[in-house]
Amino acid sequence: MTGNQEDSMKERVLDLVFLVGVLLKGIDGLVELIGGALLLFTSPAQLQGAANAVTAEELSEDPHDLIANLIIHGVSQVHAGGVVFVAAYLLLHGVVKIAIVIALLIGSRRVYPWAMGALGAFLIFQLYELVTKPSIGVAVLTVFDAVIIWLTWREWRRDRELRDTWRSTVNWVFRRPVAS
Known part of the structure; x- marks a missing residue:
């Protein structure tokens, strides 16, 4: 493989990782949205009961x-105010992620x-949590x-929309010629 082919292969793999990452962010956002909505209607006692039910067999x-x-x-560390905070965080995080994925899919650079x-703001919060x-x-x-x-x-620097990356990556994965 020549240097140019290696660079092209690296670019294609990065494109694939980007697309998979966007897909995972969308799925993660949906899970967070559902989880946050469920938490709004769940008490700490109900959470404790659900955790006990889910882990009982494994712990036995x-x-x-x-x-x-x-x-x-x-x-066991969760209290009523904590449940509301986690629910609000999950709802906000989920809505933002889904909105980002939808906007990227629509195709606006x-x-x-x-x-x-938005992801940077969440990243800063996560870094705070890590500390x-x-x-x-x-x-x-x-x-x-x-x-x-x-x-x-x-992707932004390369001046490409998600649909262009998607099209060329799918063609590359299935080894189809890219239409101009």
């Missing part, structure tokens, strides 16, 4: 199961700076958001 098999114990511990700004209450989940989410911001900036 392995009382030291890390994930199950983290769920139980996390839910003008949305790229807004998408980067004050470190967790692996927030660390992974922060890295993922940083990569998506960088890939969005890359």
Whole structure:
């Protein structure tokens, strides 16, 4: 493979990662929206009951199961005000992510700076959370958001709309010639 072919391959892979990232952001936004809406109608006692029901079988098999114990511990720390805050955060985060994905799918390049700004604001909050209450989940989410911001900036800088990236990437994945 020549240097030019390697660069082209790298660009195609980055395009694919960007598209998968946008898809995952959309799915994540939908899950957050549903989760936030459900939390609005859930009391801390109901959360505790649901956590106990979900983890009971696993904890009966392995009382030291890390994930199950983290769920139980996390839910036990929740109070009524905390549920409302988490619900509001999830709803806001979910709506923003879905709006970004929809705007990108519609095809306006003008949305790229807004998408980067919104994700950047969430990234700053996540960094604050990492400093004050470190967790692996927030660390992974922060890295993922940083990569998506960088890939969005890359697309914006390349003056391409999402549909153009989608079309050329699908053609590349299925090895079809790109129509001009």
